[in-house]
Amino acid sequence: MVGWNEVEKAEPEFAASVRTVFEKSKHKTIATLRADGGPRISGIEAEFDDGDGELTFGSMPGSRKGADLARDPRLALHSPSVDPPEDAPADWQGDAKIAGRAVFTHELTGPQPGQGFRVDIDEVVRIGLNAAGDQLVIQVWRPGRGLREFSRK
Template sequence: MATWKDVHEAAPGFAARVRKIFDAHKHKTIATLRADGSPRISGIEAEFADGELTFGSMPGARKGADLRRDPRFALHSASVDPPQDDPAGWPGDAKISGRAVGTGELSGETPGDAFRAEIEEVVCTGLNEAGDRLVIEFWRPGAGLRRVERT
C-alpha cells in the first residue's frame, strides 16, 4: 500500500495530472462494499493534504459503516464529456482505489468519521493529442507507471 506522497514521489507528472482532475470539482464518487458484498456508490468530497488523500463520512452514513466493516474503496473524479470541437482538450478522468484507514473524528463544523487512503492503484484516462485514441495510465506500488493506448 502507498500514500499519496509515495505516488507523487514515484511519478510526479502523473500525480499532478491526477490531482488536477480531482481538484477540478468538489464532488467525487466513492464505491464501497455493502455487508452482503454488493457495491454501493455515494457522493463524497476528498482532499489531498500533507502527502495523504483524505475523506470523511457524516454520522450514520452507510459509506462510513461500509468502510469500517470492509475498508476497500474506489474513488472516481467528476467526469465531463470531451469537447466536441476539441476531443484532445478533454482533461480526462481519474480513479484511485485502495483501503480506507480510520483516523478519528472529522475536524470542523460537520461531525463524522475521518479516513485516509492506503493506495493500491491510481488510474488516469484521457485521449491522445489527436483525440482519436484512449490513453490509460496507471500506477501501482512496486510496479510503477504504465501506459496503454486503445482505439
C-alpha cells in the same frame, strides 16, 4: 499500499495530472462494499492534504458508506467527469480513479461531526485522449510496479 505522497515522489508528472483532474470539482464518487458484497456508490468530498501528503475524506455519523468501510475498508474513488469537447476532443482533461483502503484517522468534531479517513493506495488510473483525440490513453500506477501506459481505439 502507500499514501498519496509516495505516488507524487514516484511519478510527479503523473500525480500532478491525476490531482488536477480530481480537483476540477469539489464532488467525487466513492464506491464501497455493502454488507451483502454488492457495490454502493456515494457522493463524497475528498482532498489532497498538502500538510502530510495524504488523500483524505470524511464520513457523516451513521452513513452507510461509513458502515461499509468499518466492515470492509476497500474503496474506489472516481474523479468528477465531464464529456470531451466536441470541437476539440484532445483537450479533454479525462478522468482518474484511485483504488485502495480507507484508514480511520480521527473523529471529526465541530459543525460537521463524523469520521476522518485517509486512503492507502493500491492503484491510480488516469484516462485521457491522445493528441489526435482518436484513442484512449490509459495510465496505471501501482506500488512496486511503477507506471504503465497503453492506448485503445
